[in-house]
Amino acid sequence: MTGRISKLPLRWWIIGLVTLGTILNYLARSTLSVAAPTLKEEFSMSTEDYSWVVLAFQASYTVMQTVAGTVLDALGTRLGFFLFAVGWALANMAHAMATGWQSLAFFRALLGGTEAAAIPAGAKTVSQWFPPRERPLATSLFQMGTSVGNMIAPPLVAFCILAWNWQAAFIVTGALSLAWAGLWWWGYRDPGAHPKLTEAERAVIVSGQSEDVSGKPATRKDVLKSRSFWAIAVPRFLSEPAWQTFNFFIPLYLVAVWKLDLKSIALWAWLPFLAADFGSLAAGLLPPWLMKRGASLxxxxxxxxxxxxxxxxxxxxxxxxxxxxxxxxLFCVGGFAHQMLNGALITLCADAFDSRTVGTASGMAGTAAWVGGMLFTLLIGQSADQFGYNPLFVALAALDLVAAVVLWGLLRSDGGRRTQS
Known part of the structure; x- marks a missing residue:
């Protein structure tokens, strides 16, 4: 890796590496949703049984978001993200040994606990490597990895199942993550230690800190006491159920409501995540455009x-x-919408917290988000077979609108300062 390739600054290659890791993280977790119709038949699972399998992932991920963020702040981004990546790769490959929904749930719990580091690691990398005016675009790029991973999963997993078996799907997607872990360890360093970072680019990163929001919480206690944290955590709690529903239940919805087969799911189910990529891009391009027209950061x-x-x-x-x-x-509209709003919320963590606590703050906000997703999954498991999916989709939209109201109510200003880009 060189400092500049085709005049592209090193920091954009760094965020590209994070994006690739996020793609493979979400490819691994999405393997189950595509394989779900096959596994429901293989293990004679009801929708409620499947919801418990999903819940095992969500519960573990929820708890470990806070832990992972703290570990990243303690060990550093390079070592911390590497260890978690190796963990999720091996946990995903272990799914091939499942013999029923109970063992499948166990392996999902292992996967959830290790995959929880991806978003906090991305937010921490953005806070360390980018000045404030570039953070929305940098965040949108690695966040695009979440939808690209979901987009790749239907055709890749369906191919593995049809060509070999369902076990192969988990082994292949896990092996890809394991390869990325080695690439991360080789290619990543913090800005202060990266031998390929030029002095000119280092000056850009450091000088941009003068544009930042002042008075950032610098300790974990400060984070929990800050209004900014709850202004991010509560909206994420309310909005996360939409993305998790899209992740885990679109294939089951298409089978239950429209009676599509696995080949048809492979043809259709990736499209909402392509739309989500454009939502992530919108989250990166719109804030700088607004700031040029006088909006505060x-x-x-x-x-x-x-x-x-x-x-x-x-x-x-x-x-x-x-x-x-x-x-x-309509799912495509939802994918676009969620990644647009979620990109803004994740960027706020990098904006509102000191680089020493970004991982912790992002992880704790992620825990709040996944508590919301977990509760909604319980609701789906208890009601989808009886009442259908339609009332649930209406509820998702209502929760996101409430989240916007909460954000405006709690995060009222940034000291009246205008940040120009």
Whole structure:
């Protein structure tokens, strides 16, 4: 790796490495959702049984988000992210040994605990390597990895199942993550220790700190006491159920409502995650555009999040769909909307907290988010078979709109300062 390739600064290659890791992280976790129809038949699982398997992942991930963020702040991004990546790769490959929904749930719990480091690691990398005006785009790039991983999963996992068996799908996706862990260990260093970082680029990163929000919480106690943390954590709690529903239940929805087979799922189910990529890109490009027109740094993030929440009205209308194509189109609106609003919320962690506590703050906010996702999964498991999915999609949109109101209510200003880009 060189300091500049085709005049691209090193920090953008670093975020590209994080993005690749995020892609493989989400590819690994999405393997189950694509294989779910096959595994439900293989293990004679009901939707409620499957919801408990998903819940095992969510519960472990929820607890470990806070732990992972603290570990990253303690060990450093390079070593901490490497250890977690090796862990999730091996846990994903272990799914091939499952013999029923109970053992499948056990391996999902292992996967959830180790995958929890991805978003805190990305947020910490952004805070260390990028000045504030570049953070929305940097965050959107690694966040695009979440949707790209979900987008790749349907065709890749379906191919593995049809060509070999369902066990192969988990082994292949886990092996890819294991290879990335080695690449991360070889290619990443913090800015202060990277031998290929030029002095000119180091000056850009350091000088940009003068544009930052002042008075950042610098200890874990400060984080929990800060209004900024709850302004991020509560909206993430309310908005995360939408993304987890898209992740874990789109294939089951297509089978239950539209009677699609595995080949049809491979053809359709990746499209909402392609749309989500554009939502991530919007989350990166809109805030700088708003700041150039006089919006403060924090206001630019809040406006972006609110526009995403308003777009969630699209998936609320899935009950009106007249074909699987229309349903997928509305899921695409939802994927775009969620990644737009979520990108703004994740960027706020890098904006509002000291680099020493970004991992901790992001992890604790992630825990809040996954508590929301976990509770909604319980609701799906208890009600989807009896009442259908349509009321659930309406509820997701309502939660995101409430999240926007909470964000504006709790995060009111950044000292009246205007940050120019």
């Amino acid at each position: 924090l206001s630019s993030r809040k406006i972006t999040m609110t526009l995403g929440a308003l777009c969630m009205v699209g998936p609320a209308c899935i009950g009106l769909a007249t074909s699987p194509g229309v349903a997928i189109a």
